[in-house]
Amino acid sequence: MLTYFQIYLFIAFAAITAFYAYRGYNRIYKNIKLGKPENLTDNPSQRLRNMLLVALGQKKMFKNMTPAILHLMIYVGFVITQVELIEVFIDGFTGHHRIIYHAVENIPALRSFYVFTISFIEVISIFVFIATVAFLTRRWLLKVPRLNMPELQGFPIIDATIILASEIYLLTCIFSMNTADMAMHNGEYGFLVSGMLMPLFDGMTYTSIHYVERIGWWGHLFGVFAFLCYLPYSKHLHILLAFPNTYFARLTPKGYIANMPEITKEIKLMMNPDAAYAAPAEQPAEPVKFGAKDVFDLSWKNLMDAYSCTECGRCTAACPANQTGKLLSPRKIMMDTRDRLEEVGSKIADNKGVWNDDGKSLIENGYISVEELRACTTCNACVEECPVMISPLDIIVQLRRNLIMEESNAPAEWTGMFANMENNGAPWQFSQQDRLNWVKE
Amino acid sequence: MLNVKTMADYAAANEMPEVLFWVGCAGSFDQRAQKVTRSFVKILQHLNIKFAVLGSEESCTGDPAKRAGNEFVFQMLALQNIEVLNGYGIKKIVTTCPHCFNILKNEYPSLGGNYEVLHHATYLQQLIDSGRIKLTDTAAFKGKKITYHDSCYLGRANEIYEAPRKVLEELDAELVEMKSCRTKGLCCGAGGAQMFKEDEPGKKRINIARTEEALETDARVIAAACPFCNTMMTDGVKAKDKQAQVKVFDIAELLAAGQGLETIQL
Numbered sequence A: 001m002l003t004y005f006q007i008y009l010f011i012a013f014a015a016i017t018a019f020y021a022y023r024g025y026n027r028i029y030k031n032i033k034l035g036k037p038e039n040l041t042d043n044p045s046q047r048l049r050n051m052l053l054v055a056l057g058q059k060k061m062f063k064n065m066t067p068a069i070l071h072l073m074i075y076v077g078f079v080i081t082q083v084e085l086i087e088v089f090i091d092g093f094t095g096h097h098r099i100i101y102h103a104v105e106n107i108p109a110l111r112s113f114y115v116f117t118i119s120f121i122e123v124i125s126i127f128v129f130i131a132t133v134a135f136l137t138r139r140w141l142l143k144v145p146r147l148n149m150p151e152l153q154g155f156p157i158i159d160a161t162i163i164l165a166s167e168i169y170l171l172t173c174i175f176s177m178n179t180a181d182m183a184m185h186n187g188e189y190g191f192l193v194s195g196m197l198m199p200l201f202d203g204m205t206y207t208s209i210h211y212v213e214r215i216g217w218w219g220h221l222f223g224v225f226a227f228l229c230y231l232p233y234s235k236h237l238h239i240l241l242a243f244p245n246t247y248f249a250r251l252t253p254k255g256y257i258a259n260m261p262e263i264t265k266e267i268k269l270m271m272n273p274d275a276a277y278a279a280p281a282e283q284p285a286e287p288v289k290f291g292a293k294d295v296f297d298l299s300w301k302n303l304m305d306a307y308s309c310t311e312c313g314r315c316t317a318a319c320p321a322n323q324t325g326k327l328l329s330p331r332k333i334m335m336d337t338r339d340r341l342e343e344v345g346s347k348i349a350d351n352k353g354v355w356n357d358d359g360k361s362l363i364e365n366g367y368i369s370v371e372e373l374r375a376c377t378t379c380n381a382c383v384e385e386c387p388v389m390i391s392p393l394d395i396i397v398q399l400r401r402n403l404i405m406e407e408s409n410a411p412a413e414w415t416g417m418f419a420n421m422e423n424n425g426a427p428w429q430f431s432q433q434d435r436l437n438w439v440k441e
Numbered sequence B: 001m002l003n004v005k006t007m008a009d010y011a012a013a014n015e016m017p018e019v020l021f022w023v024g025c026a027g028s029f030d031q032r033a034q035k036v037t038r039s040f041v042k043i044l045q046h047l048n049i050k051f052a053v054l055g056s057e058e059s060c061t062g063d064p065a066k067r068a069g070n071e072f073v074f075q076m077l078a079l080q081n082i083e084v085l086n087g088y089g090i091k092k093i094v095t096t097c098p099h100c101f102n103i104l105k106n107e108y109p110s111l112g113g114n115y116e117v118l119h120h121a122t123y124l125q126q127l128i129d130s131g132r133i134k135l136t137d138t139a140a141f142k143g144k145k146i147t148y149h150d151s152c153y154l155g156r157a158n159e160i161y162e163a164p165r166k167v168l169e170e171l172d173a174e175l176v177e178m179k180s181c182r183t184k185g186l187c188c189g190a191g192g193a194q195m196f197k198e199d200e201p202g203k204k205r206i207n208i209a210r211t212e213e214a215l216e217t218d219a220r221v222i223a224a225a226c227p228f229c230n231t232m233m234t235d236g237v238k239a240k241d242k243q244a245q246v247k248v249f250d251i252a253e254l255l256a257a258g259q260g261l262e263t264i265q266l
C-alpha cells in the first residue's frame, strides 16, 4: 500500500515539476528569441573548443584561484551527485529501494564499484559543503566588495543565498538518507562517510531510523525538483546557459565592433547621388532605427548573455570606470538588460503574445542611465574577465548609438568633436592641410 | 625639417613604397605625439625603409566617433579613407596609434578596405628580430627601471602583449610590471572617446589611478605605445607632481634613443 502511495506521489511530483520547469525554460527561450537575428555558427570547431575549455573546463575562472577552486568543488560535486540521482529516480518510479545495488550485490566487482561510487559522491559532498560554507562566508562575513555592490541589493543577494542554503539542505538530505540506510542495514553497504556518521543513530529504533531515511530521500528529491523549477528565475541558470553562451560567443577580436550595413548603404547613396536618383522608390516600409533603445533592438546573443550572467561581478571589479567611482557597472548593464527583458516578456505573455508599447525602454526608466553609458572607455576589461564570455560592451555601444544617432543626446564636447571630424577630418579643430606640419621640428 | 615623401609624391614618380605610415590625428597634430611620429620616422629613415605618408589626404579613421556611437561619421570617414587607400593600391600599413591600428585592421575590411595592418610595436619587433635594428646607445638605460603600460586597443582588443615588451627588452633596462598588466592592464581612461570630453562624476580620474600603479613600481620611465595613453599618463604624472623623477615615453622614442637617433634625458 505504502509503496504504491509513494510511487503515485513521486509521479505526481515529477509531473508537476515537468510542467513548471517547461513553463520556465520556455519563457526564457521565447524571450531570447525577441532579439534580432545574428549569425554565430561559423567555425564550429573553434566554438566547440571555447565551450569545452570555458564552460566545461572553467578556464576563465582560474584567473582568480580561491573562488575558482571553491567553485570547481561545487561544480564537480553538482555533476557527480547526479549519478546517485539516477538510482533515486528509478527507485521513485518503481517503488524499489536501491535497485542498482540489489541488482549487482552478488557480483563482487560491480558491487565494489557501486560502493566506491557512492562513497566517492559522499567524499565530494564533504568538499561541496566546505566550499558552500566558504562562499557564504565570503558573501556575508568577509563582504568581498564585488559581492556587495548596490545592484545586488534585494533579490540578487537573496537568490545567491537561497542557492547556497539549498546546497546545504541537499547535502543534509543525502547524508541523512545514506547514514540512516546504513544504520538500518548494520552498515552492510559499506559507504565511507555515512559509515562514519552511523553512530549518530545509536539507540534509535529501527522505525524512527527508517523515517529519517524516508525524510532524507523525499527531502532530497523535493530539493532537486524545486531547484529545477527555480533555476529559470535565478542567476544560477548559468549552469545550463554557460554552454550555449560560450559556444555562440563572438570569435572576432575583442577590439572589433561590427559595422552597421544600413548606414553603409545610406552613405554610399550620399557619396554617389546618381545612384539615389536611379532607385528613389526603395524606401523601407518601416523607418530604420539606429542603435538599440530596447531589448528588441539587441541581438538574441545579447539577450542570451543577459540570461547567462552569473552576477559574479568580475567585470565590474575590473572596470576602470567603476573602480574610480563612476556610476557604470558592466554587471548592472547585464542585469538591467535581463530585468527589462523579463518585464517585456511577461507583458507579452499577459497580453496573449502581443506586444503593446509600454512607453518604457532599456535606457533610463530605472534601467541603464545615460550617465552610465557615457562613462565607458570601451577598454574590454569586462569582456576579458567574464567567465562565461559575455560582452557588456557590445550592449553599451548599441545603446550609445541610439543616444547619438536617434536622440542626438551627446555631451557638447562630443558634438563639437563630430563636427570637426566631418569638416576637417580630425577630432580637433585643425586644418587637414596642416597634417604634415610635424615634419618641422 | 624631416624629408618625408607622400603617396602623391610616389605616385607622381610612378613608384610604390614598401609601407604606408598612417600617422593618425594625434601623431599629426598633438605636440607630444608629433615627437613620437618624428622618432618613428627617424628609425625608418635610418634603416632606409621606403615609406610614404598620406599627408593632407589622410583623415581621422573615425575611431572616436564609432566608439561614441556615431556610426555615420565613422563610416563617412572610413569610406573616404578607403577610397584614397585603394586608389593608391596600398597593401601594407604601419601606424603608431593602437586605435588607428584596431579600426584599420578590424573594421575597415567589411567596408572594402583590406590591408596588412601593423602597429609600430609589432613592426619594430620584426625589425629587431630580423637584425635590422641594432642598438648602439643603451648606456643611458642600463639598470634603469622601465614599466610598460598596456594599451587596451593593443592588448585586450588585439592580444598584442609581448611585442612592445620585446622592444623594450632591447634597451638593457630593467622591465618592471605594474600591479595590473597584460590581460588585466588598467585602462588609461582615454578610450571610447573619453579623451574628448569631461569625465563622468566619480571619485577619481582613471589616469590618476593608472599613474598610481605606475608610480608604485618605482620606474624611471613609463613606456607607452599609444598617443592617448601617453597624454593620459603624462597628465597623471604631472598631477602627482612627479615629472622630475618619472618620464613618459613612447617605445619608438626609446628605441630611437637606443640607436642614437634621439637624445633622451633620464
Ligand code: SF4
Residues within 6 Å of the ligand: A315, A318, A319, A320, A321, A322, A328, A329, A330, A375, A376, A377, A378, A379, A380, A381, A382, A383, A392, A393, A396
Ligand atoms: S569596456 Fe566599458 S564597461 Fe567594460 S570594463 Fe571597460 S569601461 Fe567598464
Ligand code: SF4
Residues within 6 Å of the ligand: A308, A309, A310, A311, A312, A313, A314, A315, A316, A330, A331, A334, A385, A386, A387, A388, A389, A390, A392
Ligand atoms: S557579465 Fe560575466 S563577469 Fe560580469 S557579472 Fe555577469 S557573469 Fe560575471
